[in-house]
Amino acid sequence: DMAWKRVAHASMPCTSRTHVVRGSAGRNPASVTRNWDTLEVKPKAKGLDTRIELIKFYEENYSANLMHLVVYGRESLDSLQSLIESKFQDIRNIERNQISFLGQPCSNEHLQVLVRAVPIKQGHTLRIIWPITPSIHNYKECPCRYLGHLIGHEGEGSLFYILKQLGWAVSLQAGEGDWSFEFSFFSVVIELTDAGHDHVEDVIGLLFKYICLLHKSGVSKWIFDELASICETDFHYRDKSPPIYYTVSVASNMQIFPPEDWLVASSLPSKFAPSTIQKTLDELSPENIRGCRGDKHEEGALAE
Incomplete structure (x- = not known):
């Protein structure tokens, strides 16, 4: 039984909550959008x-x-190269280092x-996130893709099937x-019915029972191979x-990514590494x- 600390924010979209948390660490902007107030009024006041x-x-x-x-x-490669050189060769190189955001x-x-928020659109949304080790460091092993494939599965016996x-x-x-190279988030987003809204804690309980089941079942190579096959088909026929x-x-x-993966990026799981997947699972x-x-x-209740 988890002792949730309840935080109420009136009229705040759920999608903004992560940005607020990231901004509180002082390393990322608190919002991805700007307006006259943030671009003119507040800066001028400072x-x-x-x-x-x-x-x-x-x-x-x-x-x-x-x-x-x-x-x-x-156009031909020669024509494109000539065009590129004429347009971009004067861009200066001052040997700057890549900006990084250290810390969690x-x-x-x-x-x-558990943040209670009023969304902009109608409906009931439950968003669960975990800060995790960025899977970009293991993009061929694809631990998050593996776990997302299982937790997000919709077939018989899956979490969604039960819900x-x-x-x-x-x-x-x-x-x-x-995600960044320093930190990342794994999320489970569930659109609830009115009945589901009345059983939020039960929904969260079922989520963790399913995660517990994944622990007991262990990491399976046949599931990874199946996922790799699906991803390869999607890549070639997209x-x-x-x-x-x-x-x-x-x-x-x-x-x-390195040059050999510029076109495929992390689209193709190719290296089965049970310990890497298990490490991410442990973080959930x-x-x-x-x-x-x-x-x-909740709009009226939170406004009070």
């Missing part, structure tokens, strides 16, 4: 000019050694907390969410991406949990 600060950031951090370029076109965003005070049979849930998603999205995706991959513990319960019906 004697700051947003444009000057932006230019200063550009001067200090924009360097060719941190950039990657992907060009997608029908969640301290003990941020864990074993649906009880009439408590309409959807369930599981997998790694926000729909063609619009060029603008494809180039952005590959350029992002170039920041993270009751002591390491943070939850957010979103309910439009």
Whole structure:
């Protein structure tokens, strides 16, 4: 039985909770969107000019050694190379180091907390997250993809199957969410029915019973092989991406993966490592949990 510390925030979208926690560590912005108040009013009150600060950031951090370029076109390679050189050769290289965010965003005070929030849209959402070791360091082993495949499974005997049979849930998603090289989060997001909303603690209890079952069953090679086969099929037969999205995706991959994996990234699990998967599974513990319960019906209660 977990002793949840209840925190109430009125009119706050559930999706913002992780950003608030990360911002509290002083290493990440507390919000991913800005408005006139945050870009003009508040900076001016502190004697700051947003444009000057932006230019200063550009001067200090924009360097060719941190950039990657992907060009997608029908022209010949010689034509593309000539175009690239004319447009990009003057970008300066000041040998800047990659920015990193050290430390963990969640301290003990941020864990074993159930946040009650009012979502923007209708419905009941339960979001459970655990700070975990980033799987990017083991992208060929894909521990989070393996666990997300099992926890998010919808077949008979799965967690979602049980919740649906009880009439408590309409959807369930599981997998790694926000991440950096220093920290990451594994999340389980459940869209609850009205009945499920009345049994939130029971839903969480079933989630941990399922995780306990995964511990008892152990890490299975046949499941990993099945997942690898599914991922390989998805990769080879996926729909063609619009060029603008494809180039952005590959350029992002170039920041993270070695050259041989720029096109596949972490799409193809290829190295079965039970200990790596077990380590991530061990991190999905009751002591390491943070939850957010979103309910439009709570708006009046939380406002009080």
